[in-house]
Amino acid sequence: MNLPDPDVTPAAVDVASAAALPVAPASPPLRAARTLRRHLLAVRFVLNALLVLALLYTVTITRVLLIPLVLAAFIGLALNPIVAAGARHRLPRWLTASVLMLVLLTGLGAGIGALTQPALGWFHGAPAAIKSFVPKLRSVTKPLEAANRATQSLVGGPVRAAPTQPTAVAISAWDVVSTAPKVLAAVLTVVLLVFFFLIYGDSLLRRLVEISPSFAYKRHAVEIVRSIQVEVSRYLLTALLINATLGALTTLMLWLYHVPDPLLWGAVAMMANFIPYVGAIVTTVVLALVGLINAHELGAALLPALTFAGMTAIEGNLITPMIQGHRMRLSPIAILIWLLVWGWLWGIPGALLAVPMLTSCKLIAERVRGWGWFAVMVQR
Template structure:
């Protein structure tokens, strides 16, 4: 009789061990399936970028214009009318900007070689300490060329010019812009149709309320962020353009638009703007001391915008840590080029806000959040606990 409890305990132990092994296998299989799904999603985004890129841009444009449509709806203007007006206005702004920028941009592209030569001449005085090293490098290169066999010839591949490559993609760009604006029009004019479809997919009333609350919160926060950041970047571009015009910088409209677009790339965009403005200022002005005023003015504007304006207007709740931003910019620029880099931070904010509303994805949102945000949240939680205890 004493052997029966021992045997029963052994059986229970074996069953528990088997249960633990099965749970571990299930967890491993789930992780493998998630990894395979992520790889397949990246594969699809890369090879089907001609489809996904305009669709995602249309959704981002819709989220940007949604607060305006909601504001006009409260004033009695139907969604169809306000959406049509906003999309037509967006098309006009893009068309006018493209027309005004086409000439200066084409001139800059055609004069790339002369710009490089002028920059080299202006920086000649800074190269004097390095001339000896350059001479040694040139001598080594000549020795390498003379040591080659006489029968070996160098082959240089001619590359197509930038303008010809751009001209070959005009049709694709036009198609993408058409998809973006038409899809945005339908999404804005649809009103609450998608919210109603989402609610209908749940059975219980509590699930419907929770789904509606999550969808509205995510849509409100993201649309507010995108619209606010777009307005801030447009204001920054206008200030930089006017300041460079006052300094006598050629093509100030180009640099103002470039500053507004590149400011969607935190850290990287401001650095690129400063470098580009520095290059053009060095070849445009007579003295180097006066030429440095232009990049210094851009740097001052970027500091004021990044340290004071955006944190005050947008708030620190939606701030993303710098590591996540740089990784996202590198990933999306590899995936979709320059357009993907511009979309990296808005998409990162979308992911963070979405993760913050689900307990299972809270660790992802916590990883994406900036350190200041996490500290603020912890301080608020500590204050609430202290008030509750009191």
């Protein structure tokens, strides 16, 4: 006779017997509910995709309006700590903002006035510079041409020299006249928006907080707005300081290497460095071309570009991460994708504003419930 195992409990026997029973198929109402749920998820995915496409289309067709607004918002965030410091010392916000804007416009006007003449000189002298640059490549192209002729003679093909046609670069007076009002209107719009953001920005934020439904929402909104305002302002001022230092060092380096118009190329390096990776590569290529045009030896021609490449490598991999900290570091893949998207939507202004916008979105996503995944994905 088989006796029951004392170690096996009745509950275990019930579980084992239940597991041995065949699984009954789901009832028709349950299957219908699951099918409906899958269909709803598919519809939700399609609607979200359509919403993203609609937003991209809206951003593209309204870029004339949005680019000055976004640029003015970032400039206002960067300058707001100065106005706030003046308000803590009982200075009116309008007075501090007026003095700050006057100093800023004076500095920008002086810089543009100093750089306009060299830039126009390089632009109008581009055809002659290209003609003088082509003979300097003979030492590099002669071996390639000889190898090409030898290869063609071996295969029995005729040797033909490709005709060279100079490329004409010209700007008509109508282009300047038609573009100047648009540029002046955009600059005036940005200046006015920055001025009013500095004066009434805090009042606008307070009113946005006041319309929140409850005290908890108001406190949470105040924390988000203040933290983002402080951190974005700190990030923008730090990036501006780093890029200005890089531009000054580039100007000094080019002056020591006797490169013409070092201040112009230093300003180009400072502005291009706001576009990570791409800006440094473009500036290095430009400095290499300038060196090849002005120098007679290949080593001396490439020395400024190689020095600048070393400076940007140290700045991008050591100085900027050390100053900005780990929290502000972004993934290179996320930066390149963001640059590609906004450069495609807005052109050069979009590429310049891409990284500040990505940093701001990351800071906002860290504090908004349900969007923490975005901050994790774009963080390095």
